[in-house]
Amino acid sequence: MSTTTTTVAETETALLKLTLAYDEQIHEQYKYAAYLPVYDEKTHFPALQPFEFNDRGLVANKEKPNLLPKDNPEVKSSKLTPVIGTEIRGLQLSQLNDLQKDELALLIAERGVVIFRDQDFKDVGVEKQKEFGRYFGPLHIHPVGAHVKDNLELHNIYLGPDNEYRNKRRAKRLTSTGYHSDVSYEHQPPGITILTLLSVPPTGGDTAWASQTAAYARLSPPIQALLEGLRAEHSGFPQAEGAQRDGHFVRRDPIKSEHPIVRVHPATGQKALFINPGFTKRIVGLTDEESEALLKLLFTHISLGQDFQVRVRWEEGTVALWDNRVTAHTAISDYNVHNPQEGLRHGFRITTLGDRPTGVNGLTSIWE
Numbered sequence: 236m237s238t239t240t241t242t243v244a245e246t247e248t249a250l251l252k253l254t255l256a257y258d259e260q261i262h263e264q265y266k267y268a269a270y271l272p273v274y275d276e277k278t279h280f281p282a283l284q285p286f287e288f289n290d291r292g293l294v295a296n297k298e299k300p301n302l303l304p305k306d307n308p309e310v311k312s313s314k315l316t317p318v319i320g321t322e323i324r325g326l327q328l329s330q331l332n333d334l335q336k337d338e339l340a341l342l343i344a345e346r347g348v349v350i351f352r353d354q355d356f357k358d359v360g361v362e363k364q365k366e367f368g369r370y371f372g373p374l375h376i377h378p379v380g381a382h383v384k385d386n387l388e389l390h391n392i393y394l395g396p397d398n399e400y401r402n403k404r405r406a407k408r409l410t411s412t413g414y415h416s417d418v419s420y421e422h423q424p425p426g427i428t429i430l431t432l433l434s435v436p437p438t439g440g441d442t443a444w445a446s447q448t449a450a451y452a453r454l455s456p457p458i459q460a461l462l463e464g465l466r467a468e469h470s471g472f473p474q475a476e477g478a479q480r481d482g483h484f485v486r487r488d489p490i491k492s493e494h495p496i497v498r499v500h501p502a503t504g505q506k507a508l509f510i511n512p513g514f515t516k517r518i519v520g521l522t523d524e525e526s527e528a529l530l531k532l533l534f535t536h537i538s539l540g541q542d543f544q545v546r547v548r549w550e551e552g553t554v555a556l557w558d559n560r561v562t563a564h565t566a567i568s569d570y571n572v573h574n575p576q577e578g579l580r581h582g583f584r585i586t587t588l589g590d591r592p593t594g595v596n597g598l599t600s601i602w603e
Protein backbone atom coordinates (compact mmCIF):
# COMPACT_ATOMS: atom_id res chain seq x y z
CA MET A 236 0.00 0.00 0.00
CA SER A 237 1.37 3.39 -0.85
CA THR A 238 0.44 5.91 1.76
CA THR A 239 1.50 9.39 2.62
CA THR A 240 1.21 11.10 5.93
CA THR A 241 0.10 14.68 5.90
CA THR A 242 -0.05 16.89 8.89
CA VAL A 243 -2.96 19.25 8.59
CA ALA A 244 -3.51 22.21 10.84
CA GLU A 245 -6.84 21.50 12.44
CA THR A 246 -6.94 24.50 14.69
CA GLU A 247 -4.14 26.81 15.70
CA THR A 248 -3.34 24.65 18.70
CA ALA A 249 -4.17 21.08 17.67
CA LEU A 250 -2.64 19.08 14.87
CA LEU A 251 -4.55 16.39 13.04
CA LYS A 252 -2.44 13.54 11.77
CA LEU A 253 -4.07 12.19 8.65
CA THR A 254 -2.79 9.22 6.68
CA LEU A 255 -4.03 8.88 3.12
CA ALA A 256 -4.74 5.25 2.24
CA TYR A 257 -4.55 5.98 -1.49
CA ASP A 258 -2.28 7.58 -4.05
CA GLU A 259 -3.51 11.08 -4.91
CA GLN A 260 -2.01 11.02 -8.40
CA ILE A 261 -4.11 8.05 -9.52
CA HIS A 262 -7.35 9.77 -8.55
CA GLU A 263 -6.74 13.36 -9.69
CA GLN A 264 -9.78 13.44 -11.97
CA TYR A 265 -11.98 11.27 -9.77
CA LYS A 266 -15.45 12.66 -9.00
CA TYR A 267 -15.55 11.06 -5.55
CA ALA A 268 -11.97 11.87 -4.50
CA ALA A 269 -13.34 13.46 -1.32
CA TYR A 270 -14.59 10.00 -0.30
CA LEU A 271 -11.25 8.20 -0.70
CA PRO A 272 -9.93 6.38 2.39
CA VAL A 273 -7.96 8.17 5.09
CA TYR A 274 -7.02 7.43 8.67
CA ASP A 275 -7.39 10.04 11.38
CA GLU A 276 -4.58 8.87 13.62
CA LYS A 277 -5.19 11.17 16.50
CA THR A 278 -8.78 11.03 17.69
CA HIS A 279 -9.31 8.33 20.29
CA PHE A 280 -12.84 7.41 21.30
CA PRO A 281 -14.09 6.19 24.68
CA ALA A 282 -16.02 2.93 25.02
CA LEU A 283 -19.54 2.99 23.56
CA GLN A 284 -22.15 3.55 26.25
CA PRO A 285 -25.43 1.61 26.59
CA PHE A 286 -28.39 3.38 25.00
CA GLU A 287 -32.06 2.74 24.56
CA PHE A 288 -32.75 1.49 21.08
CA ASN A 289 -35.99 2.16 19.30
CA ASP A 290 -36.46 -0.12 16.30
CA ARG A 291 -38.24 1.84 13.57
CA GLY A 292 -39.73 -1.38 12.23
CA LEU A 293 -41.85 -1.74 15.37
CA VAL A 294 -44.17 1.11 14.42
CA ALA A 295 -44.32 0.29 10.71
CA ASN A 296 -47.47 -0.72 8.88
CA LYS A 297 -46.85 -4.37 7.96
CA GLU A 298 -48.59 -3.92 4.60
CA LYS A 299 -46.12 -1.13 3.70
CA PRO A 300 -48.64 1.04 1.85
CA ASN A 301 -46.36 4.09 1.99
CA LEU A 302 -43.15 2.45 0.79
CA LEU A 303 -44.66 0.06 -1.74
CA PRO A 304 -48.02 1.53 -2.82
CA LYS A 305 -50.00 -0.94 -4.91
CA ASP A 306 -51.42 1.81 -7.14
CA ASN A 307 -48.07 3.27 -8.20
CA PRO A 308 -46.61 1.39 -11.20
CA GLU A 309 -43.41 3.44 -10.97
CA VAL A 310 -42.38 1.67 -7.76
CA LYS A 311 -41.17 -1.81 -8.63
CA SER A 312 -40.29 -4.28 -5.93
CA SER A 313 -39.22 -7.85 -6.61
CA LYS A 314 -37.87 -10.71 -4.53
CA LEU A 315 -34.32 -11.62 -5.56
CA THR A 316 -34.78 -15.15 -4.16
CA PRO A 317 -37.72 -16.70 -2.31
CA VAL A 318 -35.75 -16.71 0.95
CA ILE A 319 -33.64 -13.54 1.06
CA GLY A 320 -33.29 -10.22 -0.73
CA THR A 321 -35.65 -7.69 -2.33
CA GLU A 322 -34.82 -5.24 -5.09
CA ILE A 323 -36.56 -1.90 -5.43
CA ARG A 324 -36.65 0.48 -8.38
CA GLY A 325 -38.51 3.74 -8.76
CA LEU A 326 -37.96 5.19 -5.29
CA GLN A 327 -35.21 7.50 -4.04
CA LEU A 328 -33.89 6.75 -0.55
CA SER A 329 -32.98 10.41 -0.27
CA GLN A 330 -36.66 11.38 -0.51
CA LEU A 331 -38.36 8.90 1.77
CA ASN A 332 -40.59 10.29 4.50
CA ASP A 333 -40.62 8.87 8.03
CA LEU A 334 -43.53 6.48 7.41
CA GLN A 335 -41.67 5.08 4.43
CA LYS A 336 -38.43 4.74 6.41
CA ASP A 337 -40.26 2.87 9.17
CA GLU A 338 -41.69 0.45 6.61
CA LEU A 339 -38.26 0.12 5.03
CA ALA A 340 -36.74 -0.88 8.40
CA LEU A 341 -39.36 -3.63 8.70
CA LEU A 342 -38.84 -4.77 5.11
CA ILE A 343 -35.07 -5.02 5.66
CA ALA A 344 -35.69 -7.12 8.79
CA GLU A 345 -38.10 -9.40 6.92
CA ARG A 346 -36.07 -9.80 3.72
CA GLY A 347 -32.57 -9.55 5.24
CA VAL A 348 -31.27 -7.24 2.53
CA VAL A 349 -32.95 -4.66 0.28
CA ILE A 350 -31.23 -3.41 -2.86
CA PHE A 351 -32.15 0.04 -4.21
CA ARG A 352 -31.22 0.72 -7.82
CA ASP A 353 -30.61 4.04 -9.66
CA GLN A 354 -30.14 6.09 -6.50
CA ASP A 355 -28.99 9.70 -6.17
CA PHE A 356 -27.91 8.90 -2.60
CA LYS A 357 -24.19 9.05 -3.45
CA ASP A 358 -24.59 12.65 -4.59
CA VAL A 359 -26.67 14.14 -1.78
CA GLY A 360 -23.66 15.00 0.41
CA VAL A 361 -22.23 13.65 3.61
CA GLU A 362 -24.59 15.47 5.97
CA LYS A 363 -27.74 14.10 4.32
CA GLN A 364 -26.17 10.64 4.08
CA LYS A 365 -25.46 10.63 7.82
CA GLU A 366 -28.88 12.05 8.66
CA PHE A 367 -30.54 9.25 6.70
CA GLY A 368 -28.54 6.64 8.61
CA ARG A 369 -29.25 8.23 11.99
CA TYR A 370 -32.95 7.68 11.49
CA PHE A 371 -32.38 3.97 12.08
CA GLY A 372 -29.96 4.22 15.01
CA PRO A 373 -26.82 5.95 16.32
CA LEU A 374 -23.99 5.83 13.79
CA HIS A 375 -21.12 3.49 14.53
CA ILE A 376 -17.52 4.66 14.24
CA HIS A 377 -15.30 1.77 13.25
CA PRO A 378 -12.52 1.13 15.78
CA VAL A 379 -9.79 0.61 13.17
CA GLY A 380 -11.06 1.07 9.61
CA ALA A 381 -10.26 3.71 7.03
CA HIS A 382 -12.94 6.38 6.67
CA VAL A 383 -13.95 9.41 4.66
CA LYS A 384 -11.97 12.54 5.53
CA ASP A 385 -13.59 14.48 8.41
CA ASN A 386 -16.36 11.87 8.64
CA LEU A 387 -15.44 8.90 10.77
CA GLU A 388 -19.01 7.58 10.56
CA LEU A 389 -18.40 6.83 6.88
CA HIS A 390 -16.41 3.59 6.87
CA ASN A 391 -14.43 3.23 3.69
CA ILE A 392 -14.69 0.41 1.18
CA TYR A 393 -11.80 0.59 -1.25
CA LEU A 394 -9.42 -1.85 -2.87
CA GLY A 395 -7.11 -0.57 -5.58
CA PRO A 396 -3.57 -0.78 -6.93
CA ASP A 397 -2.70 1.86 -4.33
CA ASN A 398 -4.45 0.09 -1.44
CA GLU A 399 -4.30 -3.66 -1.18
CA TYR A 400 -4.68 -3.75 2.56
CA ARG A 401 -7.64 -6.12 2.64
CA ASN A 402 -6.22 -8.39 -0.09
CA LYS A 403 -2.86 -8.66 1.64
CA ARG A 404 -4.45 -9.61 4.93
CA ARG A 405 -6.14 -12.54 3.19
CA ALA A 406 -3.16 -13.57 1.08
CA LYS A 407 -2.62 -16.79 3.01
CA ARG A 408 -6.17 -18.00 2.53
CA LEU A 409 -7.68 -20.01 -0.33
CA THR A 410 -10.53 -17.52 -0.70
CA SER A 411 -10.96 -13.88 0.16
CA THR A 412 -14.61 -14.37 1.11
CA GLY A 413 -15.60 -14.34 4.75
CA TYR A 414 -19.14 -14.23 6.08
CA HIS A 415 -19.65 -11.87 8.99
CA SER A 416 -22.16 -9.62 10.70
CA ASP A 417 -20.70 -6.13 11.00
CA VAL A 418 -18.69 -5.56 14.21
CA SER A 419 -20.83 -8.13 16.05
CA TYR A 420 -18.47 -7.88 19.04
CA GLU A 421 -20.09 -4.59 20.08
CA HIS A 422 -22.36 -4.85 23.15
CA GLN A 423 -25.20 -3.38 21.11
CA PRO A 424 -24.15 -4.48 17.64
CA PRO A 425 -25.42 -2.95 14.40
CA GLY A 426 -28.96 -3.30 13.16
CA ILE A 427 -29.08 -1.80 9.68
CA THR A 428 -26.00 -1.20 7.54
CA ILE A 429 -26.22 1.01 4.44
CA LEU A 430 -23.58 0.37 1.79
CA THR A 431 -23.22 2.78 -1.13
CA LEU A 432 -20.80 2.19 -3.97
CA LEU A 433 -19.46 5.29 -5.69
CA SER A 434 -17.56 3.36 -8.38
CA VAL A 435 -18.57 -0.06 -9.58
CA PRO A 436 -16.35 -2.39 -11.63
CA PRO A 437 -17.84 -3.55 -14.98
CA THR A 438 -17.95 -7.09 -13.63
CA GLY A 439 -17.02 -8.62 -10.28
CA GLY A 440 -17.05 -7.19 -6.80
CA ASP A 441 -20.50 -8.58 -5.98
CA THR A 442 -21.67 -8.89 -2.39
CA ALA A 443 -23.38 -11.99 -0.96
CA TRP A 444 -25.73 -12.33 2.00
CA ALA A 445 -26.90 -15.43 3.87
CA SER A 446 -30.19 -15.54 5.75
CA GLN A 447 -29.50 -16.40 9.37
CA THR A 448 -33.24 -16.82 9.90
CA ALA A 449 -33.31 -19.60 7.31
CA ALA A 450 -30.00 -21.01 8.58
CA TYR A 451 -31.58 -21.37 12.02
CA ALA A 452 -34.85 -22.80 10.66
CA ARG A 453 -32.99 -25.54 8.75
CA LEU A 454 -31.44 -26.99 11.90
CA SER A 455 -33.03 -30.01 13.55
CA PRO A 456 -35.19 -29.32 16.63
CA PRO A 457 -32.69 -30.90 19.11
CA ILE A 458 -29.84 -28.69 17.82
CA GLN A 459 -32.13 -25.62 17.79
CA ALA A 460 -33.07 -26.31 21.41
CA LEU A 461 -29.43 -26.75 22.42
CA LEU A 462 -28.36 -23.50 20.74
CA GLU A 463 -31.26 -21.50 22.20
CA GLY A 464 -29.79 -21.89 25.68
CA LEU A 465 -26.25 -20.85 24.75
CA ARG A 466 -24.24 -17.67 24.29
CA ALA A 467 -21.15 -17.22 22.13
CA GLU A 468 -18.23 -14.88 22.55
CA HIS A 469 -17.70 -12.27 19.81
CA SER A 470 -14.34 -10.53 19.95
CA GLY A 471 -12.94 -7.32 18.52
CA PHE A 472 -9.41 -8.17 19.71
CA PRO A 473 -8.06 -10.02 16.62
CA GLN A 474 -9.19 -7.15 14.37
CA ALA A 475 -7.53 -4.54 16.61
CA GLU A 476 -4.36 -6.63 16.96
CA GLY A 477 -4.19 -7.14 13.20
CA ALA A 478 -4.60 -3.41 12.61
CA GLN A 479 -1.90 -2.61 15.14
CA ARG A 480 0.46 -5.14 13.57
CA ASP A 481 -0.08 -3.39 10.24
CA GLY A 482 0.79 -0.04 11.78
CA HIS A 483 -2.75 1.30 11.99
CA PHE A 484 -4.19 3.39 14.76
CA VAL A 485 -6.75 1.76 17.06
CA ARG A 486 -9.23 4.53 17.84
CA ARG A 487 -11.38 2.64 20.34
CA ASP A 488 -10.14 -0.11 22.67
CA PRO A 489 -11.26 -3.60 21.60
CA ILE A 490 -14.03 -5.36 23.50
CA LYS A 491 -15.79 -8.73 23.67
CA SER A 492 -19.47 -9.60 24.13
CA GLU A 493 -21.30 -12.81 24.88
CA HIS A 494 -24.40 -12.80 22.69
CA PRO A 495 -27.22 -15.39 22.57
CA ILE A 496 -26.56 -17.80 19.69
CA VAL A 497 -30.20 -17.62 18.70
CA ARG A 498 -31.39 -14.04 18.53
CA VAL A 499 -34.98 -12.85 18.39
CA HIS A 500 -35.54 -9.84 16.14
CA PRO A 501 -37.36 -7.10 18.09
CA ALA A 502 -39.62 -6.08 15.19
CA THR A 503 -40.45 -9.39 13.50
CA GLY A 504 -40.11 -11.78 16.45
CA GLN A 505 -38.21 -14.14 14.13
CA LYS A 506 -35.39 -16.29 15.44
CA ALA A 507 -32.02 -16.17 13.69
CA LEU A 508 -28.57 -17.61 14.24
CA PHE A 509 -26.33 -14.88 15.61
CA ILE A 510 -22.86 -16.27 15.14
CA ASN A 511 -20.46 -15.61 12.27
CA PRO A 512 -17.00 -16.81 11.18
CA GLY A 513 -15.72 -13.22 11.24
CA PHE A 514 -16.02 -12.44 14.94
CA THR A 515 -17.44 -15.40 16.91
CA LYS A 516 -14.66 -17.17 18.80
CA ARG A 517 -16.18 -19.74 21.15
CA ILE A 518 -19.38 -21.01 22.68
CA VAL A 519 -19.55 -20.14 26.35
CA GLY A 520 -19.77 -23.05 28.79
CA LEU A 521 -18.60 -25.77 26.39
CA THR A 522 -15.22 -27.46 26.28
CA ASP A 523 -12.86 -26.18 23.58
CA GLU A 524 -13.41 -29.29 21.44
CA GLU A 525 -17.20 -29.08 21.72
CA SER A 526 -17.20 -25.38 20.91
CA GLU A 527 -14.87 -25.80 17.92
CA ALA A 528 -16.90 -28.69 16.50
CA LEU A 529 -20.21 -26.92 16.87
CA LEU A 530 -18.96 -23.59 15.47
CA LYS A 531 -17.37 -25.42 12.54
CA LEU A 532 -20.70 -27.11 11.80
CA LEU A 533 -22.56 -23.78 11.93
CA PHE A 534 -19.99 -21.77 9.93
CA THR A 535 -19.95 -24.44 7.20
CA HIS A 536 -23.74 -24.47 7.18
CA ILE A 537 -23.91 -20.66 6.73
CA SER A 538 -21.17 -20.51 4.09
CA LEU A 539 -22.41 -23.42 1.97
CA GLY A 540 -26.13 -22.73 2.05
CA GLN A 541 -26.55 -21.33 -1.46
CA ASP A 542 -30.26 -22.06 -1.11
CA PHE A 543 -30.58 -19.37 1.55
CA GLN A 544 -28.08 -16.90 0.13
CA VAL A 545 -28.29 -14.10 -2.42
CA ARG A 546 -25.45 -12.66 -4.50
CA VAL A 547 -25.96 -9.15 -5.80
CA ARG A 548 -24.29 -7.45 -8.71
CA TRP A 549 -23.69 -3.75 -8.16
CA GLU A 550 -24.75 -1.17 -10.74
CA GLU A 551 -24.07 2.52 -10.96
CA GLY A 552 -26.39 4.04 -8.30
CA THR A 553 -26.98 0.88 -6.25
CA VAL A 554 -27.37 1.15 -2.48
CA ALA A 555 -27.69 -1.99 -0.31
CA LEU A 556 -29.33 -1.99 3.12
CA TRP A 557 -29.18 -5.07 5.32
CA ASP A 558 -30.06 -6.15 8.82
CA ASN A 559 -27.03 -7.55 10.64
CA ARG A 560 -29.27 -9.24 13.20
CA VAL A 561 -30.69 -11.70 10.68
CA THR A 562 -28.01 -11.97 7.98
CA ALA A 563 -24.31 -12.56 7.44
CA HIS A 564 -22.56 -11.12 4.39
CA THR A 565 -19.30 -11.20 2.49
CA ALA A 566 -17.56 -9.05 -0.09
CA ILE A 567 -16.50 -11.00 -3.19
CA SER A 568 -13.12 -9.56 -4.13
CA ASP A 569 -12.67 -11.36 -7.45
CA TYR A 570 -11.44 -8.43 -9.56
CA ASN A 571 -7.79 -7.71 -10.27
CA VAL A 572 -7.00 -4.28 -8.86
CA HIS A 573 -3.91 -4.06 -11.09
CA ASN A 574 -5.91 -4.37 -14.29
CA PRO A 575 -7.44 -0.97 -15.13
CA GLN A 576 -10.02 -2.76 -17.33
CA GLU A 577 -11.41 -4.43 -14.23
CA GLY A 578 -12.06 -1.00 -12.87
CA LEU A 579 -12.36 0.75 -9.59
CA ARG A 580 -14.53 -0.40 -6.69
CA HIS A 581 -15.04 2.22 -4.04
CA GLY A 582 -17.77 3.07 -1.59
CA PHE A 583 -18.75 3.87 1.93
CA ARG A 584 -20.66 2.15 4.67
CA ILE A 585 -22.95 3.77 7.22
CA THR A 586 -23.56 1.42 10.12
CA THR A 587 -26.35 1.98 12.64
CA LEU A 588 -26.21 0.52 16.13
CA GLY A 589 -29.11 -1.58 17.40
CA ASP A 590 -30.53 -3.34 20.41
CA ARG A 591 -28.79 -5.34 23.09
CA PRO A 592 -29.36 -8.83 21.64
CA THR A 593 -32.20 -10.84 23.17
CA GLY A 594 -32.54 -14.56 22.70
CA VAL A 595 -35.14 -17.13 23.56
CA ASN A 596 -36.71 -17.16 27.05
CA GLY A 597 -35.21 -13.77 27.86
CA LEU A 598 -31.56 -14.79 27.40
CA THR A 599 -29.65 -11.53 26.83
CA SER A 600 -26.13 -10.52 25.94
CA ILE A 601 -23.64 -10.09 28.74
CA TRP A 602 -20.12 -8.72 28.99
CA GLU A 603 -17.52 -8.04 31.62
Ligand SMILES: O=C(O)CCC(=O)C(=O)O
Nearest residue numbers: 392430441442566567584
Ligand atom coordinates in the same frame (compact mmCIF):
# COMPACT_ATOMS: atom_id res chain seq x y z
O1 LIG B 1 -17.54 -4.53 -0.03
C1 LIG B 1 -18.51 -5.26 0.18
O2 LIG B 1 -19.12 -5.83 -0.72
C2 LIG B 1 -18.96 -5.51 1.58
C3 LIG B 1 -17.98 -5.07 2.57
C4 LIG B 1 -18.50 -5.24 3.95
O3 LIG B 1 -18.39 -6.27 4.55
C5 LIG B 1 -19.24 -4.12 4.58
O4 LIG B 1 -19.41 -3.08 3.95
O5 LIG B 1 -19.70 -4.30 5.71
Ligand SMILES: [Fe+2]
Nearest residue numbers: 415416417564
Ligand atom coordinates in the same frame (compact mmCIF):
# COMPACT_ATOMS: atom_id res chain seq x y z
FE1 LIG C 1 -19.38 -6.12 6.46
